[in-house]
Amino acid sequence: xxxxxxxxxxxxxxxxxxxxxxxxxxxxxxxxxxxxxxxxxxxxxxxxxxxxxxxxxxxxxxxxxxxxxxxxxxxxxxxxxxxxxxxxxxxxxxxxxxxxxxxxxxxxxxxxxxxxxxxxxxxxxxxxxxxxxxxxxxxxxxxxxxxxxxxxxxxxxxxxxxxxxxxxxxxxxxxxxxxxxxxxxxxxxxxxxxxxxxxxxx
Amino acid sequence: xxxxxxxxxxxxxxxxxxxxxxxxxxxxxxxxxxxxxxxxxxxxxxxxxxxxxxxxxxxxxxxxxxxxxxxxxxxxxxxxxxxxxxxxxxxxxxxxxxxxxxxxxxxxxxxxxxxxxxxxxxxxxxxxxxxxxxxxxxxxxxxxxxxxxxxxxxxxxxxxxxxxxxxxxxxxxxxxxxxxxxxxxxxxxxxxxxxxxxxxxxxxxxxxxxxxxxxxxxxxxxxxxxxxxxxxxxxxxxxxxxxxxxxxxxxxxxxxxxxxxxxxxxxxxxxxxxxxxxxxxxxxxxxxxxxxxxxxxxxxxxxxxxxxxxxxxxxxxxxxxxxxxxxxxxxxxxxxxxxxxxxxxxxxxxxxxxxxxxxxxxxxxxxxxxxxxxxxxxxxxxxxxxxxxxxxxxxxxxxxxxxxxxxxxxxxxxxxxxxxxxxxxxxxxxxxxxxxxxxxxxxxxxxxxxxxxxxxxxxxxxxxxxxxxxxxxxxxxxxxxxxxxxxxxxxxxxxxxxxxxxxxxxxxxxxxxxxxxxxxxxxxxxxxxxxxxxxxxxxxxxxxxxxxxxxxxxxxxxxxxxxx
Numbered sequence: 001x002x003x004x005x006x007x008x009x010x011x012x013x014x015x016x017x018x019x020x021x022x023x024x025x026x027x028x029x030x031x032x033x034x035x036x037x038x039x040x041x042x043x044x045x046x047x048x049x050x051x052x053x054x055x056x057x058x059x060x061x062x063x064x065x066x067x068x069x070x071x072x073x074x075x076x077x078x079x080x081x082x083x084x085x086x087x088x089x090x091x092x093x094x095x096x097x098x099x100x101x102x103x104x105x106x107x108x109x110x111x112x113x114x115x116x117x118x119x120x121x122x123x124x125x126x127x128x129x130x131x132x133x134x135x136x137x138x139x140x141x142x143x144x145x146x147x148x149x150x151x152x153x154x155x156x157x158x159x160x161x162x163x164x165x166x167x168x169x170x171x172x173x174x175x176x177x178x179x180x181x182x183x184x185x186x187x188x189x190x191x192x193x194x195x196x197x198x199x200x201x202x
Numbered sequence: 203x204x205x206x207x208x209x210x211x212x213x214x215x216x217x218x219x220x221x222x223x224x225x226x227x228x229x230x231x232x233x234x235x236x237x238x239x240x241x242x243x244x245x246x247x248x249x250x251x252x253x254x255x256x257x258x259x260x261x262x263x264x265x266x267x268x269x270x271x272x273x274x275x276x277x278x279x280x281x282x283x284x285x286x287x288x289x290x291x292x293x294x295x296x297x298x299x300x301x302x303x304x305x306x307x308x309x310x311x312x313x314x315x316x317x318x319x320x321x322x323x324x325x326x327x328x329x330x331x332x333x334x335x336x337x338x339x340x341x342x343x344x345x346x347x348x349x350x351x352x353x354x355x356x357x358x359x360x361x362x363x364x365x366x367x368x369x370x371x372x373x374x375x376x377x378x379x380x381x382x383x384x385x386x387x388x389x390x391x392x393x394x395x396x397x398x399x400x401x402x403x404x405x406x407x408x409x410x411x412x413x414x415x416x417x418x419x420x421x422x423x424x425x426x427x428x429x430x431x432x433x434x435x436x437x438x439x440x441x442x443x444x445x446x447x448x449x450x451x452x453x454x455x456x457x458x459x460x461x462x463x464x465x466x467x468x469x470x471x472x473x474x475x476x477x478x479x480x481x482x483x484x485x486x487x488x489x490x491x492x493x494x495x496x497x498x499x500x501x502x503x504x505x506x507x508x509x510x511x512x513x514x515x516x517x518x519x520x521x522x523x524x525x526x527x528x529x530x531x532x533x534x535x536x537x538x539x540x541x542x543x544x545x546x547x548x549x550x551x552x553x554x555x556x557x558x559x560x561x562x563x564x565x566x567x568x569x570x571x572x573x574x575x576x577x578x579x580x581x582x583x584x585x586x587x588x589x590x591x592x593x594x595x596x597x598x599x600x601x602x603x604x605x606x607x608x609x610x611x612x613x614x615x616x617x618x619x620x621x622x623x624x625x626x627x628x629x630x631x632x633x634x635x636x637x638x639x640x641x642x643x644x645x646x647x648x649x650x651x652x653x654x655x656x657x658x659x660x661x662x663x664x665x666x667x668x669x670x671x672x673x674x675x676x677x678x679x680x681x682x683x684x685x686x687x688x689x690x691x692x693x694x695x696x697x698x699x700x701x702x703x704x705x706x707x708x709x710x711x712x713x714x715x716x717x718x719x720x721x722x723x724x725x726x727x728x729x730x731x732x733x734x735x736x737x738x739x740x741x742x743x744x745x746x747x748x749x750x751x752x753x754x755x756x757x758x759x760x761x762x763x764x765x766x
Contacts, residue, residue, distance in 0.1 A: 004333070005390070006382025023650040024677075024684020031587050058678055078678070085592025085674035109589050162333050162391045183637070183647035185630035 001171055002163045009034050011171070012047060014178030019051035028081050028106075035105035037164040039130055041137065044166045046099050048173050049139075050077070056098045062086065068095035073140065080106030083146070087111060094144040101137040103144065104130055113149040129155040212479040212543055214472045218609065221468070221702040227714025228516070228555040229721035231759055232563035233570060234470055237724030238759060239400045239577045240407060241744060245754050247273050247397075251411070251747035254310065256418060258283050260426045265320065266418070268411050269310055270747065272397055277336065277404070278307040279411035280316065282324050283419060291342050293376045293448035295633050300326070300340040302373065302415075306408045308334050308387065326377070330385040336404040338386060339378040341412060344369050344446065348420065351435065355424035358431040366442050367505050370727055370739040373416045374446025378405045393583050400577045401463065402723060409740055413445045414747045437749075442761075444742030447725065450735045452633040454715040455625060457701060458651045461689065463582040465696035467722050470580045472698065474566050474573035479543040481569070488568035489536040495567050496531065498760040499560065500524050502726070505761075510730040512711070516556050523557025570756065588688050592674030596667045599676075599687070603664070606694050607657045609702050615658050622708035625651035636712060636734065652706040653693075656686045724759065 003011075012033040016026035029051070036043045050056075058078035059067035067079060073096045080103040083092070089112040097103065100118055104125065107114050113126040118141040123132040126149065166174075219225070231238070243249075250271045258264035262283050269278045282303045290299045303324045307315065315334065322329030323338065331338055347361075347369040354361040380402070382388040392398050397407075417440050425432040457464045484492075503524065508514055530548065538544065542565045549561045566573055594602075604611075613620055624639040626647040634651070637644035650656065660683045667676055677684050693700045704710065712734040720728065725738035743761040745754050755762055 001330075002332075002385070004382030004385060004388045006388050007385070022681040022684055024686070024688060025681050027685065027688070035587075062674065062678070082592075082674055082678060085590050085677065086672070087591075087593060109587065162387065179629065181627065181647060182629040182632065183626045183644045185628050186642060 001168055002165055003171070005034055005038065005164060008037060008044075008164055008166070011174045011178060014181055015047070015051055015174040016177075018177035018180035021051075025077065025081070029077055032077060032080065032102055032105040035108070036101065038160045040158065040161075041101060041104075042165070043099075043101070044164075044170045044174075046102075046139065048170060050099050050102060051177060053098065058082065059094070065091065066093045066095060072096070073098040076100055076102035079103060083107060084109050088146065089148050091145065091147040094146070095142065097141050097144050099139060100141040100144050101132075107146065113153075115147050115149050116144060117147070118144040124149065124153070124155065126153055126155050129157065131155050212476050214469075214476045217697045217700075218702060220472060221698060221700060223701060223703040223711065223714040223718075225555050225559065226701065226718035227711065228559045229718050230560050230563040231721055231724045231726055232471065232474075232566050233574065233756070234474060234566070234577055234580070235722055235724030235759075236400055236402045236580075237406050237410075237741060237744075238756075240403050240410065241754070241758065242574070242756065243397060243400075243403075244270075244272075244410075244750055245752070248752075249273075249750060251414070251750065253414075253418070253748075254278065256422070258419065258422060261285055262419070262423050262426075265316065266415055267311060267316070268414060268747070270407060270411060275395060275397065276309055277407060278310050279408060279415065280305050280307050280311055280319050280323065281412070281415045282320065284324060286342075288345065291345070293342060293374065293450075295377070295450065295452060295631050297376065298325075298328070300324075300376070301343045302412075302419075303340045304338070304408060304412055304415075305331055305335045306337040306404055306411075308336055308392075327384060332385055333387045333391075335386050336392070337378060337380045337408045338384050339375055339405075339408055339412070341373040341375045341416070341445070343373050344371060348372055351420055352424045352427060355421065355435060356427035356432050358433050360433070360436055360439055363439060363442065366439060368507060369446075370442075370742055371444050371446035372420055373412070374448050374737065375409060375412065376448050377452075378408060378447075380405045399581065401467070401581050406723065406740075409445050409447075410744070411747060413443070413741050413744075416445065417443070417746065440746065441743065444726075444739040444744075447720075447738050447740055448731075448735070449716050449720065449738070450633075451635055451712055453719060454636075454712040454734070455634045455649070455651050456719055457715055458653065458705065460582065461692050461699035462584075462696055464701075465699035466580050466582055468698035469696075470576040471562075474569075474576055475546075475562055477572050478565050478569050479540070479546055481542055482539055484536050484541050484568075489541075491568045492536070492564060493531065495564055495757060495760050496527070498757075498762070499564060500528075502761050506727050506729075508729045510732070512713075512733070513728065513730050516554070519554035520556045520560070523553040523560070526552055527557070527561070567757065588692055590673065590677070590684070590688055590691065592672060592677065594673050595669060596664050596671045596673070596676055597669035599673060599690070600661070600664045600669075602690060602694060603657060603661055606690060606700075607654070610654045610657050610704075611661075613654065613658070613704055615655065619708040620704060621652075621655055621706050623706040623710060625649045625706070636710075639706070650685050652704075653686070653689060653700060654704045655706055656683075657690070659683070660686045660690075726759065 009030050013026045013030035016029035033047055055072045056075040057069035057071050060069050062082050076099050084106040108125045108128050116123040120138045121134045252269045254267040254269050256266045263285055266281045267278050286299055286301045305323045326340055350365055351361045421434045549558045624637050624644050626637055626644045628635050639645050663680050713730045713736050716736045717728050720738050725740055727739040729737045744758045
């Protein structure tokens with residue numbers, strides 16, 4: 001189905017919250033999802049994998065220049081958010097990143113232009129714009145190296161589409177996850193509803 | 203020439219005074235309200251309006267198309283009229299059928315567009331609209347007034363003006379959706395259109411045209427009933443009719459979810475007030491206009507009815523205020539130095555908050571030339587992502603929290619009544635609701651709509667942490683505070699972005715939040731039906747679209763010619 005970006009924004013936030021993330025983290029997931037779809041990456045399917053994965057982790061130690069977690073793959077949202085929170089402008093290596101392109105929206109917000117060189121893709125991020133060397137981005141990278149770009153390069157602006165296409169089953173799953181944030185109705189809540197007990201037919 | 207002494211410029215009112223719900227819930231429409239802005243724009247740009255199609259049958263079922271033609275773009279209201287049994291008529295969001303449903307189309311719809319819309323618009327939230335549409339809305343009849351008007355007109359007589367005034371509208375909208383909802387175009391993609399520079403302009407253009415459709419429909423249905431005796435509704439009576447709106451809790455969290463927008467609305471209004479209070483000398487013309495509008499406000503308020511005890515009390519106080527003001531304005535000369543500042547200071551000491559805010563709106567009226575430009579500052583067009591400064595330390599954030607949220611530390615958070623409520627979305631309504639935290643199973647589903655309590659919880663986590671710890675690390679340890687840290691940054695940069703009251707207290711009145719938002723829309727006649735549901739009236743006293751001309755008064759909202 002075709003949805004507006006506003007619909008995608010609220011649905012991805014709700015689904016992220018429904019998957020167990022905090023509201024603040026859910027806002028980050030929503031931002032990253034909308035950013036990627038606006039920039040031409042069809043990530044809606046992978047969003048479900050991201051939200052449903054329970055074997056991805058934040059980096060153990062963000063003081064180091066190599067970010068990893070011995071327990072398993074890095075969570076691209078928690079890693080991307082930490083990169084942005086620290087306003088990283090130096091070389092950092094991330095080891096074993098799940099859905100690595102979910103890092104891109106956060107790296108694109110850094111004040112410094114950055115180059116991502118992974119073992120299976122690369123991307124340039126300049127002034128909030130992105131250029132990648134592959135069409136289909138990998139679902140996992142063993143190594144993602146991040147470094148500052150000092151050369152003056154300008155990336156072409158590409159027109160943002162005014163809708164995004166999301167497969168029906170993906171949208172339905174996002175709805176199901178969002179639904180987990182809604183409280184079941186009780187008799188008491190019906191009685192206390194905004195217009196309950198008052199006649200509208202006047 | 204305007205005399206504003208820059209040396210004696212009056213400062214903006216402090217957020218700690220303005221951002222209290224008791225005050226926000228007493229705001230009145232002003233010349234910076236969005237309906238007023240829309241009407242000025244339509245007039246200034248010489249928009250024209252056309253009834254394109256009226257395909258309604260004798261049962262009142264069918265569709266109609268009305269177009270608004272501006273200098274650069276045309277928009278069309280596509281209206282669908284339905285047959286609705288009385289037992290199905292409900293203003294609540296759980297309703298699934300309405301007397302009429304609408305969409306605002308970008309351009310003039312083709313037959314194919316109408317067919318597509320016919321399959322979707324009548325079903326509202328269950329249907330889908332597209333990037334060709336800007337808004338989706340629906341309305342129900344006021345049964346008591348609808349029947350009275352139809353029976354009067356079909357019998358060759360005009361309806362009773364008192365009945366018209368006591369209800370105020372023939373139909374009330376129960377939702378007007380925009381900004382990408384249900385598939386409509388996102389606001390981002392129409393931001394460059396001048397007509398949508400101020401907030402909610404497409405939604406209000408819809409309502410302005412709905413009022414025209416409703417007038418046509420009531421005339422048509424009265425004629426169908428008795429073509430031989432039918433007379434059309436007289437323009438002076440039609441003029442008294444607005445479009446009602448019934449608004450519940452769904453709208454209440456809006457002000458919390460859009461802090462920058464809220465800041466921009468209040469900042470514009472407070473800046474306008476400051477500019478007016480800084481005027482050293484008022485001209486005869488300005489004083490005359492103010493006094494004339496004050497007089498009309500007295501008539502307007504005398505038509506304001508409510509059955510709700512809270513509003514009855516507020517109206518009683520407002521009545522006293524008007525009496526005090528009437529006496530004061532005969533004794534006090536507006537020809538003195540800084541008259542508006544003096545009047546404002548007097549009202550702060552002598553009037554209820556309702557009365558004080560009425561005066562704030564009224565004193566802005568003669569000064570369009572120095573405040574109307576502020577309407578361009580009221581949107582939040584940046585919609586930018588607020589990145590968190592994770593390089594700040596716990597110590598710095600603690601200081602910032604004390605500075606921005608000092609008022610939350612005066613609340614005793616150990617008491618149950620200070621956190622008695624919880625905002626949640628129900629599976630049944632898919633809309634925000636307000637539950638009782640200690641007696642309903644809703645806490646696990648709580649929405650982030652209690653910034654005061656959340657800032658307090660953040661302060662506890664900060665107190666447990668090393669002062670030198672970076673926020674980037676703090677937030678990895680406490681991801682539950684990420685939302686509040688982001689909010690703290692936004693509030694620090696936008697003085698009027700936060701309601702400075704506890705939004706989960708047992709004493710919270712959600713109607714205060716509704717009234718604040720609706721006053722910025724330009725609504726009048728706030729009539730709470732409970733502490734969480736309010737009815738209002740829109741465009742009452744406005745010209746109809748086909749009456750727009752250069753001679754339309756900027757002061758239509760003061761109901762010219764309504765004095766009986």
